[in-house]
Amino acid sequence: MDEDGFPALSPRGRRTLAALITAWLLLMGLADIWSRMPLEYMRTLPAGAWLPVLSGVAMAVVVFAPVRVRIEGRAAVAAVLSLTVTGWLAWAPEDGPGSGTLESAVLLVLLARTARTARPWAALGLCLLLGATIVAGPARSGLRYVAHWSGFSSLLLLAAVAAAGFGCHLRMLDDRRARAxxxxxxxxxxxxxxxxxxxxxxxxxxxxxxxxxxxxxxxxxxxxxxxxxxxxxxxxxxxxxxxxxxxxxxxEQDRGTVRPDDLLAELALLISRFGQAGHPTVRLDVSAEARAAELDPEVETTVHRLVQEALTNITRHAPGARDARVGLTASPGTLTAEVVNGPPSQGAMPPGGRSGGFGLIGLRERIEVVGGTLTTGPTPDGGWQVTGTFPVRPQRPVTAAPGLGGSPA
The missing domain is CATH 1.20.5 (Single alpha-helices involved in coiled-coils or other helix-helix interfaces)
Known part of the structure; x- marks a missing residue:
C-alpha cells in the first residue's frame, strides 16, 4: 500500500501477482489429476471421476478467457456449469468423486472478482450464488455421505466468505480512489x-x-x-x-499556482532550486522557435506546472538519477515541453508505475483543458519521460509579438 492507502503495484508487480495466481491454479489442477491416478493395479475410480477436472478447466477458460464479456456473465455461466455437475454427481447411484480442487480455486478467484467489479445490483446475488456453488461442491461424493463431507463444506464456506470480503475491500479502495x-x-x-x-x-x-x-x-x-x-x-x-x-x-467541472511573469526565467529559477536541493543536474534546452512562440497565460502556467510536477516525480521515484533534461521546442501551432531523467540508481519505481499518485492525473486534466496532450513512459535506458504539447497563440498583425513568457498589456 502507498501513502494514500491504495494498492501500489508496478506493472512488474502485477505481472508477478498474475504469475503467482496462475502457478497456484496449475498446482490445484495437478493435485486434481494426481488424486485420481490409480495407486493400485486394477483399482477402479468412482463414476465421473474426471468430470470435476474437466469442469475446472472449462471454468478456468470461462473466467480468464481474454474476451469482452462482463464479469456478471462469467459468474453466471461458471455457477450454472458447476451446479449442473454437482447435481448430476450428487444424485448418481454410484459413489461420486467429490469436489475438484481446481474448480474450487477458480470459483474463489471468481467470487473475489465479482465482489470487486460487478455492478452493485448484481454483485450481491451473484456472490451468494457463487458461495452456494462452492459450498455445494463436496456433495458430489453423494448425498448419502453428507456426514462425511459437511465438515469440508464448512471450510469452503469460510474460504468463500474470506474471498468475498477481500473483493469488497478492494471495491472500497477502488471507490475511494475514484473519488480522489x-x-x-x-x-x-x-x-x-x-x-x-x-x-x-x-x-x-x-x-x-x-x-x-x-x-x-x-x-x-x-x-x-x-x-x-x-x-x-x-x-x-x-x-x-x-x-x-x-x-x-x-x-466540465490548494495548490495556489500563479502565472509566471516570464516563463523561461521561472523555469530557470525552478531548475536552479531543484539542483541546489541536492538533486541531479538538470539541463534546460530551449529552441529558437520556442523562444519566439506566444502562449496564452493559462498555457504558460500549465507548462510551468508540467516541469514542476516532473521534477517532483524525479525526486520521489528516481533517487540517484544522474541527469535530467528539460526541453522546449516549437513547430507551427504547437509547443512541446519535455522532461527526461535517467534511470534511478536503486531501481525505484517510475512515476507511472504507481497506482496511488494523483499528480500526473491532475496534470493531464489541466493540459487537456487548455487544448494540449500529455504522454508519459519509460525511456530505453530505464529512465522516464514526461512530454506535453500545447497550442501556440496565433500571431496577430496589430502589434509585435512579445515572445514566450511576455505578458500582454
Whole structure:
C-alpha cells in the first residue's frame, strides 16, 4: 500500500501477482489429476471421476478467457456449469468423486472478482450464488455421505466468505480512489478558472485605461487614438478567447499556482532550486522557435506546472538519477515541453508505475483543458519521460509579438 492507502503495484508487480495466481491454479489442477491416478493395479475410480477436472478447466477458460464479456456473465455461466455437475454427481447411484480442487480455486478467484467489479445490483446475488456453488461442491461424493463431507463444506464456506470480503475491500479502495481522482480533477479545473479570471481582470483593466486615454487625447492628438483603439481591440479579442475557455472549464467541472511573469526565467529559477536541493543536474534546452512562440497565460502556467510536477516525480521515484533534461521546442501551432531523467540508481519505481499518485492525473486534466496532450513512459535506458504539447497563440498583425513568457498589456 502507498501513502494514500491504495494498492501500489508496478506493472512488474502485477505481472508477478498474475504469475503467482496462475502457478497456484496449475498446482490445484495437478493435485486434481494426481488424486485420481490409480495407486493400485486394477483399482477402479468412482463414476465421473474426471468430470470435476474437466469442469475446472472449462471454468478456468470461462473466467480468464481474454474476451469482452462482463464479469456478471462469467459468474453466471461458471455457477450454472458447476451446479449442473454437482447435481448430476450428487444424485448418481454410484459413489461420486467429490469436489475438484481446481474448480474450487477458480470459483474463489471468481467470487473475489465479482465482489470487486460487478455492478452493485448484481454483485450481491451473484456472490451468494457463487458461495452456494462452492459450498455445494463436496456433495458430489453423494448425498448419502453428507456426514462425511459437511465438515469440508464448512471450510469452503469460510474460504468463500474470506474471498468475498477481500473483493469488497478492494471495491472500497477502488471507490475511494475514484473519488480522489474526481476531486483532483475538479481542483485543477477550479484553479485554472481562477487563473483565467485573473487574466481577464488584467485585460479589462488595460482596456479601461486605454479607453480613458483615448478620450483624453482625442481633441489635441487624434492621430494617437487609432493605436489605442487597436490595443483595445486586441485585448478584447484575447479576453473573449479566455472567457470561452473559462466557460468550458466551469462546465466540465490548494495548490495556489500563479502565472509566471516570464516563463523561461521561472523555469530557470525552478531548475536552479531543484539542483541546489541536492538533486541531479538538470539541463534546460530551449529552441529558437520556442523562444519566439506566444502562449496564452493559462498555457504558460500549465507548462510551468508540467516541469514542476516532473521534477517532483524525479525526486520521489528516481533517487540517484544522474541527469535530467528539460526541453522546449516549437513547430507551427504547437509547443512541446519535455522532461527526461535517467534511470534511478536503486531501481525505484517510475512515476507511472504507481497506482496511488494523483499528480500526473491532475496534470493531464489541466493540459487537456487548455487544448494540449500529455504522454508519459519509460525511456530505453530505464529512465522516464514526461512530454506535453500545447497550442501556440496565433500571431496577430496589430502589434509585435512579445515572445514566450511576455505578458500582454
Amino acid at each position: 481522482i474526481i476531486a483532483v480533477r475538479e481542483g485543477e479545473r477550479l484553479q485554472l478558472a481562477h487563473d483565467l479570471h485573473d487574466f481577464v481582470a488584467h485585460h479589462v483593466t488595460g482596456m479601461v485605461v486605454q479607453a480613458q486615454a483615448a478620450l483624453a487625447i482625442r481633441e489635441h492628438a487624434p492621430e494617437q487614438v487609432e493605436p489605442l483603439l487597436r490595443g483595445i481591440e486586441k485585448a478584447g479579442n484575447e479576453t473573449l478567447d479566455s472567457m470561452h475557455r473559462l466557460v468550458r472549464v466551469l462546465r
